[in-house]
Amino acid sequence: MNPIVEAVAFLLGFLGWIMVGVALPNRYWRVSTVDGNVITTSTIYENLWMSCATDSTGVHNCRDFPSLLALSGYIQASRALMIASIVMGFFGIIATLVGMQCSKVAGDNYVLKGRIAGIGGVFFLLQGLCTMIAVSWYAFNITQEFFNPVYPGTKYEIGQGLYIGWSSATLALCGGCCLLCSCKLESTNEKVPYPYQPPTQLTTYSGPVMSQGPPSQYVRNAYV
Template sequence: MKDALEVVALFLGFVGWVLVYVSLEDNYWKESSQAESVIVTSTVYENLWRSCASDSTGVYDCRDFQTLLALPGYIQASRALMIASIVFGVFGLVGALVGMQCSKIGGKNYVLKGRIAAVGGVFFILQGLCTMIAVSWYAANITQQFFDQLYAGTKYEIGQGLYIGWSSAVLALCGGACLLCACQFKSPNEKIQYAHQRTIRGHIRSITATSGTPSNYGRNAYV
């Protein structure tokens, strides 16, 4: 049960880590709304790194953001959180691989391996939290501008890149939780006997052996 849970945790953490890359490379974090347009001639969509536009014929053009300091604060924070998520995911994968009981990496010190696996689970949870905060913050700004009647700029809708990011966060959180739960399980062979129990049993055996030895003195020794 413990080994299977660790394998499931590693799989969930790895898939969540891969989806972070997929979400970052996806251009559709937000897409221009077509709710108020009868005839759609062009579509504008953006992510954390670039802005793209496509027309009705399918021709599109993308350009990277030229400066970092001129970007809105939530975009800069989302960038930092997604990069931190990738770093935490790397540490989580390394900790899970080294700390798994079925892995030969790190020797046979299962107490140390269990602690390393627990640290890997914490890193997976941090990865999921960073991704969840980044995509949720980005989506909150999209919805705030969309429902603001006084906002005169282009209104956007939530793109598919955010949904991939949410999926990545959920998988990473589940993988970290499974890895932490696996560290709590102990098989019967891993139970440690107390040293004082063996001492007491040995003391009882020595007393029994002493009492059972024949004495050199007979019943009439003092007569």
């Protein structure tokens, strides 16, 4: 594998994993503004764990969601996917560090290191897919409720936490693809094909050796 590609892929995956940790506790996954006079104008914002409100004076109050089972199904699924994304990213970082050429874990066995780095790329891809599904599913429900004219509840808009999640998923997917695409033999010295030697045909001849001179000239009178 190319060490430069390894370093770039590891950096992308690591940044994606850090941004997942930033997006998960971010409070601004969806934001709604309740207009009124100067006293009643407030901003309501939520994430996967709590709901907060801020009035025009800057005072904000937050409360955690009281029950997990009382939440909507997409919120529960988004929670599970984001937690799985953090776990997958952690395993991807460990596998990539072990599989890099500068690592001393596997010695000089670069084929084994390449396979371990490829496993790290798979973990980064899983991290990006989990994050992308969770964030996109959450955003889909926001837009569905916003454009529904008969929806009776509060309508929200997409918050900054979702944009951080999309950026994280993109970085993780790019890092995983770089590792998988570069996880191959760089030169023919790492894998030498078995040399083909055609069998040597030995023939024995036990008869008299014929001379290599010019052919004899026979005439009709030589035969009896």
